[in-house]
Amino acid sequence: MKLTDQTILITGGGSGIGLGLAEAFKKMGNQVIVAGRSQSKLEMARAKGFETLTVDMTSQESIEGLAKEAIQKFPNLNCVIHNAGIMKNEKLINGDNAEAATDTVLTNLLGPILLNSFLLPHFKKQKAATIITVTSGLAYVPLSMTPTYCATKAGIHSYTESLRFQLKDTAIEVKEIVPPYVQTHLMGERQANDPNAMPLDEFINEVISILKNNPSTDEVIVQRAASFRQAAYKGEANYKEMFNSRNEFLLNARKTEWDAL
Numbered sequence: 001m002k003l004t005d006q007t008i009l010i011t012g013g014g015s016g017i018g019l020g021l022a023e024a025f026k027k028m029g030n031q032v033i034v035a036g037r038s039q040s041k042l043e044m045a046r047a048k049g050f051e052t053l054t055v056d057m058t059s060q061e062s063i064e065g066l067a068k069e070a071i072q073k074f075p076n077l078n079c080v081i082h083n084a085g086i087m088k089n090e091k092l093i094n095g096d097n098a099e100a101a102t103d104t105v106l107t108n109l110l111g112p113i114l115l116n117s118f119l120l121p122h123f124k125k126q127k128a129a130t131i132i133t134v135t136s137g138l139a140y141v142p143l144s145m146t147p148t149y150c151a152t153k154a155g156i157h158s159y160t161e162s163l164r165f166q167l168k169d170t171a172i173e174v175k176e177i178v179p180p181y182v183q184t185h186l187m188g189e190r191q192a193n194d195p196n197a198m199p200l201d202e203f204i205n206e207v208i209s210i211l212k213n214n215p216s217t218d219e220v221i222v223q224r225a226a227s228f229r230q231a232a233y234k235g236e237a238n239y240k241e242m243f244n245s246r247n248e249f250l251l252n253a254r255k256t257e258w259d260a261l
């Protein structure tokens with residue numbers, strides 16, 4: 001992937017990792033278009049000098065509208081970063097998670113798949129293009145408190161592999177960014193201030209440095225995410241031990257939050 005002179009659409013680019021990536025790519029000399037739902041975040045993005053477009057990633061109509069508008073307003077568009085996402089606790093035994101599960105699947109899994117289907121005919125005409133998905137370490141070792149979230153991230157990883165294979169003889173590159181636990185508001189204030197989470201700027205700097213050092217890499221895996229990505233490589237016993245101990249530890253650490261559900 002070329003890191004300058006690209007025209008990049010970032011979904012959910014108004015906050016957290018999306019905004020961090022938007023700023024970093026803009027600084028390197030790319031045109032960055034921030035797409036998002038909340039108008040206040042888009043307004044802030046405009047104040048920082050970004051072009052913005054509105055989208056609700058749970059709606060096929062809205063996603064198709066975003067693709068059309070982006071292509072029409074920015075004909076050189078040649079990169080998309082599928083970053084928009086939500087993450088919710090779901091206590092499955094309560095049997096009350098239908099809405100959370102639906103929103104999560106639409107936003108995190110179906111949304112990126114649909115957006116690609118509307119962008120690919122345009123990307124095919126570009127000299128070179130890049131599709132970047134944003135998964136999670138939790139795609140590889142699930143956090144049981146957020147079951148649908150982890151399933152969508154595992155799903156997007158799987159889809160990314162198939163997409164890359166289907167496009168291997170084209171000029172469209174497919175990359176996956178695998179974030180670890182990062183200080184953003186994804187799950188609210190607690191996460192944004194959690195000293196156990198990776199500071200956002202450190203994460204963004206490591207992502208950019210991986211892309212600079214190895215622009216053709218398929219997966220961008222910062223050091224903190226490596227043990228997750230590689231958990232299954234070390235055998236089933238090792239994987240099960242990691243899965244169980246992490247889940248026990250986090251359930252304990254977040255007991256008050258969990259018991260309130």
Ligand SMILES: NC(=O)c1ccc[n+]([C@@H]2O[C@H](COP(=O)([O-])OP(=O)(O)OC[C@H]3O[C@@H](n4cnc5c(N)ncnc54)[C@H](OP(=O)(O)O)[C@@H]3O)[C@@H](O)[C@H]2O)c1
Nearest residue numbers: 012015016017037038056057084085136179181182184186
């Ligand atoms: N932070 C972490 O620890 C972590 C770890 C692994 C993976 N990730 C992934 O990184 C990505 C970014 O998350 P983040 O941590 O930066 O959290 P964030 O700040 O909450 O960012 C998520 C963004 O997605 C947007 N979004 C959510 N639903 C949307 C919808 N229906 N339509 C349009 N935009 C929507 C949000 O905008 P609105 O508020 O306007 O809806 C927000 O700007 C997500 O895919 C997340 O799963 C994060």
